């Protein structure tokens with residue numbers, strides 16, 4: 001009598017896929033968590049010089065000084081190092097972008113509330129538009145081209161004039177007009193706006 005071949009018993013072997021997926025998800029979450037923490041840390045460090053100022057007005061003035069210093073550093077970087085110029089320009093654009101957003105989203109709307117604020121509001125936005133256009137030109141221009149240096153000089157001149165008006169006239173007048181509590185609230189709002197894009 002022939003015996004049927006013994007049937008192989010299929011034993012259930014738990015797939016390893018579940019744990020692989022779980023481990024992958026875990027490492028993605030850990031990586032995302034570390035990245036998020038690093039991102040928050042970077043934002044805090046970037047905003048710290050402004051946040052440590054006495055108030056919004058002093059914070060913006062410090063940023064003006066830092067911006068002019070960054071432009072001077074870029075202007076002093078030789079055209080023989082175009083990549084170095086590109087890196088510095090990227091940092092400058094980020095710095096100006098964050099500063100402009102703080103002003104446009106928080107400070108300028110407050111300036112507009114004054115009786116003559118409407119016209120000032122329009123002029124300030126126009127200045128910011130010119131600055132953005134010049135930053136675009138700088139981005140597009142060959143970093144070794146003398147036109148780059150000329151546009152950078154124009155940018156510095158335009159910014160200096162714009163900053164002087166803000167620092168000497170507009171900002172002190174707004175700070176004076178607001179109560180202490182309103183100034184504190186404005187300082188907090190401006191720093192929050194800065195942290196968002198820092």
Ligand SMILES: [Fe+2]
Pocket residue numbers: 060064099103163166
């Ligand atoms: Fe400004």
